Amino acid sequence: MNQHDALQQEEPAEHLRFRDYLSKLEQATEADEVDLxxxxxxDPDQTMAQSAVVRHLDRRAADLLCGPAYEPWxxxxxQATTRCPFLTRRLREWSLFRAVTLRHxxxxxxxxxxxxWLQLKTAAASNEAALEILADIGRTKRIRNTARTNLKRQTRH
Incomplete structure (x- = not known):
């Protein structure tokens, strides 16, 4: 047995399931995404399961963000995540980020x-109205500073 095999045998089952879920979600078609x-x-380990799903949501939302397929997705x-407040909130925040980004x-x-997470993501974006708000009253110093930097960068160009 080589070292890699020995490490894999020692790896906790939830780590293996997590990687398996990520792989399956990445390969999911539109037709089977919700069921998957x-x-x-x-999964009995809800923290791990929701972590796998949020990674998938973040990847798919970023891919679909500016196109017409985003809203039905x-x-x-x-509907699929309605029992998980964290995932429902993340989807709602992606929709807000989409509105800010597309100037809806x-x-x-x-x-x-x-x-x-969303304030920092938005502070790194380019909507001047959102940057002004976050530069003034964003929740953290990092958010405010990121927004100020990007606002200054915009006004120079």
């Missing part, structure tokens, strides 16, 4: 009430 997510979310996945209508209070 529902299956992953039945987000609706399907919201959005509410400043929704951005200010969002997670640090």
């Amino acid at each position: 997510i529902s299956e992953v979310l039945t 987000a609706e399907r996945l919201t 209508p959005w509410r400043p209070d929704a951005l200010l009430e969002s997670s640090d």
Whole structure:
């Protein structure tokens, strides 16, 4: 037995399932994505299962963000994740990020009430209205500084 095999035998079962879930989710078709997510979310280790699903959501949302397929995808996945508040919130925040990015209508209070993850992601984006809000009253110093830096960069160009 080589060292790699020995390490794999010692690896906890949830780590193996996590990698397996990520692989299956990456290969999922539109037709089986919701069923697969529902299956992953039945895992007894909910922290691991939700972590695998959020990685998938982040990857797919980033891929679909600016196109017309985003909205029906987000609706399907919201239904599949309805029992998981963290995942539902993440999808809602991706939709807010999409609105900010595409300059669709959005509410400043929704951005200010969002997670640090979304505020930081938005502070690194290029919507001047969002950057001004986050530069002034973003939740953390890092968010405010990132927004200020990007706002200054925009005004120079």
